[in-house]
Amino acid sequence: MPLSFPIDVSLASAAAALLLPLTAFGIIMVAVRPYRRLCAGISIAAVGLSLMLAVFLLIRHLGMPEPVVYQKSWLAIGMMHIPFGILLDPSSLLMLTVVSLISFLVQVYSLGYMAGDPGFSRYYGCMSLFAWAMMTLSISSSLIQIYIFWELVGLSSYLLIGFWFEKFSASEAGKKAFVMTRFGDVAFLLGLVLLWLQMGDLDIVRLNDPAAVTQNLSPAMITLTGLLIFGGIVGKSAQFPLMTWLPDAMEGPTPVSALLHSATMVAAGVYLFARLFGYFSLSPTMMSVCLAIGTISLLMASTMAMVARDIKQVWAYSTISQLGFMLMGLGAGSFFSGVFHLMTHAGFKALLFLSAGVFIHHFNTNDAFSIGRQGGRKLKSATICMMVAAGALSGLPPLSGFFSKELILGRLLELGNPAWFVAGALGAFLTAYYAFRLVFLILFPKTGDAGAAPDDGHHHHQPAGALAMNAVLWILAAVTIVLGFWEHHVTTFLASALGAGRSQPIGHHPWLPIAAGLLAVSAVGLAWLEFGRKKARQIGFIERLPALARFFAQRWYLDRLYRYLLDKWVYQGISRLFTWNDKKVIDGAVDGFGGTAIHIGTLIGRLHTTMIQNRLMVMALAIVLMVLYFGLSG
Amino acid sequence: MIVPYYHVIILAAMLFALGMFCTLARRNLIMILLGVEIMLNAAALAFVGAALQWQQMEGQAVVLFVLAVAAAEVSVGLALMVSIYRRSGSLDPDVRLTPAGKGAE
Numbered sequence: 001m002p003l004s005f006p007i008d009v010s011l012a013s014a015a016a017a018l019l020l021p022l023t024a025f026g027i028i029m030v031a032v033r034p035y036r037r038l039c040a041g042i043s044i045a046a047v048g049l050s051l052m053l054a055v056f057l058l059i060r061h062l063g064m065p066e067p068v069v070y071q072k073s074w075l076a077i078g079m080m081h082i083p084f085g086i087l088l089d090p091s092s093l094l095m096l097t098v099v100s101l102i103s104f105l106v107q108v109y110s111l112g113y114m115a116g117d118p119g120f121s122r123y124y125g126c127m128s129l130f131a132w133a134m135m136t137l138s139i140s141s142s143l144i145q146i147y148i149f150w151e152l153v154g155l156s157s158y159l160l161i162g163f164w165f166e167k168f169s170a171s172e173a174g175k176k177a178f179v180m181t182r183f184g185d186v187a188f189l190l191g192l193v194l195l196w197l198q199m200g201d202l203d204i205v206r207l208n209d210p211a212a213v214t215q216n217l218s219p220a221m222i223t224l225t226g227l228l229i230f231g232g233i234v235g236k237s238a239q240f241p242l243m244t245w246l247p248d249a250m251e252g253p254t255p256v257s258a259l260l261h262s263a264t265m266v267a268a269g270v271y272l273f274a275r276l277f278g279y280f281s282l283s284p285t286m287m288s289v290c291l292a293i294g295t296i297s298l299l300m301a302s303t304m305a306m307v308a309r310d311i312k313q314v315w316a317y318s319t320i321s322q323l324g325f326m327l328m329g330l331g332a333g334s335f336f337s338g339v340f341h342l343m344t345h346a347g348f349k350a351l352l353f354l355s356a357g358v359f360i361h362h363f364n365t366n367d368a369f370s371i372g373r374q375g376g377r378k379l380k381s382a383t384i385c386m387m388v389a390a391g392a393l394s395g396l397p398p399l400s401g402f403f404s405k406e407l408i409l410g411r412l413l414e415l416g417n418p419a420w421f422v423a424g425a426l427g428a429f430l431t432a433y434y435a436f437r438l439v440f441l442i443l444f445p446k447t448g449d450a451g452a453a454p455d456d457g458h459h460h461h462q463p464a465g466a467l468a469m470n471a472v473l474w475i476l477a478a479v480t481i482v483l484g485f486w487e488h489h490v491t492t493f494l495a496s497a498l499g500a501g502r503s504q505p506i507g508h509h510p511w512l513p514i515a516a517g518l519l520a521v522s523a524v525g526l527a528w529l530e531f532g533r534k535k536a537r538q539i540g541f542i543e544r545l546p547a548l549a550r551f552f553a554q555r556w557y558l559d560r561l562y563r564y565l566l567d568k569w570v571y572q573g574i575s576r577l578f579t580w581n582d583k584k585v586i587d588g589a590v591d592g593f594g595g596t597a598i599h600i601g602t603l604i605g606r607l608h609t610t611m612i613q614n615r616l617m618v619m620a621l622a623i624v625l626m627v628l629y630f631g632l633s634g
Numbered sequence: 635m636i637v638p639y640y641h642v643i644i645l646a647a648m649l650f651a652l653g654m655f656c657t658l659a660r661r662n663l664i665m666i667l668l669g670v671e672i673m674l675n676a677a678a679l680a681f682v683g684a685a686l687q688w689q690q691m692e693g694q695a696v697v698l699f700v701l702a703v704a705a706a707e708v709s710v711g712l713a714l715m716v717s718i719y720r721r722s723g724s725l726d727p728d729v730r731l732t733p734a735g736k737g738a739e
Contacts, residue, residue, distance in 0.1 A: 613658050613666070613727055616658055620658065
């Protein structure tokens with residue numbers, strides 16, 4: 001009796017946490033769209049309640065011995081059953097809490113940012129849908145369910161990136177995000193089908209059980225399915241070959257970027273990797289591929305960020321590189337470091353975007369130089385919060401990023417091959433450099449004095465909305481500062497799920513924290529030398545080599561390459577073939593039908609429209625035929 | 635019965651076919667009306683033959699009706715034709731009458 005009672009409470013609260021945002025989405029879209037304040041209220045209330053329920057679940061299951069699974073068969077095809085369910089284990093509970101927290105904060109922030117937008121209600125509707133999709137994804141119990149909500153996350157981010165769809169670039173960016181992630185999703189789906197054929201089901205708990213997997217799958221098959229599923233992760237998390245959609249996704253409203261980059265869309269990829277960590281780690285090839293892709297993305301995106309001028313784009317590149325860093329940690333075999341970095345990153349990246357949103361909202365420009373010149377540092381709380389977040393991103397000691405980065409670096413060091421560690425350290429160095437390049441650009445503008453004129457005109461600036469925005473910033477800043485010190489608690493909590501067998505203790509190198517701290521500090525120092533100090537010319541060392549700078553600014557010509565391939569192969573080759581087929585075969589057939597019908601029609605019609613005798617002839621003929629028919633058959 | 639029944643039927647069929655040919659082929663409304671009359675009479679002939687064959691008087695009675703209807707039809711038809719000829723100056727079956735009463739070319 002005492003056992004059955006708590007299970008029901010958990011199930012009920014988890015289901016309620018999931019259903020609330022969906023209900024909010026339905027109500028907003030169907031019933032109350034004209035009432036803007038009501039829409040925002042419903043959406044925020046729903047996600048706020050979800051947040052409370054998530055925290056409740058987290059606390060309730062703090063000491064749970066093993067994962068809790070609720071499953072119900074959703075539909076059955078022949079012998080196959082597709083279950084839907086809820087899997088509560090430490091990583092899903094943490095993810096649920098993070099997602100609902102960030103969603104809640106972003107929605108509160110949007111009260112100020114989106115005020116007065118004509119699509120206010122639609123915005124909140126989509127946000128609810130987004131929150132629902134991501135939260136369900138995080139506590140899904142089977143891969144099929146994850147896949148469904150994975151696509152829903154893609155859909156809602158498409159809707160939100162293209163939110164200002166009347167702007168051509170925004171609708172293009174939405175389309176690009178959707179299509180590029182779809183490349184990965186095709187691989188993901190293929191992997192799922194293969195895995196299903198081999199395993200018989202796609203239960204996550206079962207997939208993470210080494211005994212069950214090796215019994216059903218050959219090592220080569222594990223690698224193959226792993227690589228296919230990893231393709232989906234690459235698309236969703238904007239890793240190396242499919243990275244270019246993420247910078248373009250900046251066309252959406254800034255709070256959307258914050259949500260997209262921190263806890264929802266791109267995090268889904270890394271989260272999936274963490275979810276299937278036990279499965280992936282069975283294939284060493286898979287893990288090395290993951291490590292390599294993560295490293296390439298980390299370094300490439302860092303170089304792109306070093307020359308970008310657009311404040312949001314810098315943070316977008318940093319998201320790619322930080323996701324690459326997480327994948328490095330996971331690929332190096334440390335479940336905990338990747339997940340912990342995912343969490344800390346969710347906090348500080350949301351903070352970075354939301355503070356960037358304050359600047360953009362205030363100055364109506366995305367350009368860091370221009371924000372600095374217009375007196376960006378006069379927005380005190382946004383500036384301070386941005387510095388806190390940038391410090392966390394760079395891995396400066398007391399902030400959350402420092403702890404998680406140090407964990408990943410420590411794990412990379414243990415791999416044996418120093419190349420990984422060097423690459424990771426280089427990435428961390430570059431990250432700190434570009435983060436503080438941007439901070440100094442805003443803090444110490446050089447050309448043109450910070451005129452007070454634009455600042456004066458903005459004092460009446462929506463006090464209530466600004467209050468909400470600032471409050472959210474401070475909450476996130478507090479989280480960023482504090483979260484690092486909970487490292488130990490999070491470790492033990494996560495380790496309790498992994499079980500004793502699979503949690504690999506991370507060796508502690510006493511010099512590593514100091515080295516990592518020094519690395520970050522030296523990178524910040526370099527940034528200060530070039531951008532911060534009084535006589536700095538604000539030209540980075542990359543920009544001394546114009547060719548290299550151009551190369552980086554053009555995103556390594558990846559976009560151009562894709563464009564070229566698209567024009568050359570898809571549009572001129574495949575599309576032309578299809579167009580030809582469409583015009584000649586399909587149109588020809590349809591037009592032929594129509595033409596023939598018209599011809600016959602005119603022929604027959606002539607009998608009707610001309611002389612009365614023709615009609616009589618038809619009549620006589622018909623009678624003769626009828627007589628023949630009935631006479632002969634009867 | 636002096637004449638065999640099937641001779642009567644064959645004659646009636648031939649008359650009917652001739653009448654139909656006349657109706658369909660001639661391009662004069664009067665000849666078309668004549669063709670219709672011939673077809674009617676062919677049918678009447680078949681009725682008379684059948685009445686004789688089975689010794690039933692209904693066949694001959696129907697013929698009387700047919701004759702009456704044919705007479706009425708001819709008078710109405712000829713009157714129409716006179717009217718059409720007055721309006722359009724032609725007895726071509728293809729002629730179209732405009733509401734104003736003037737035949738189109």
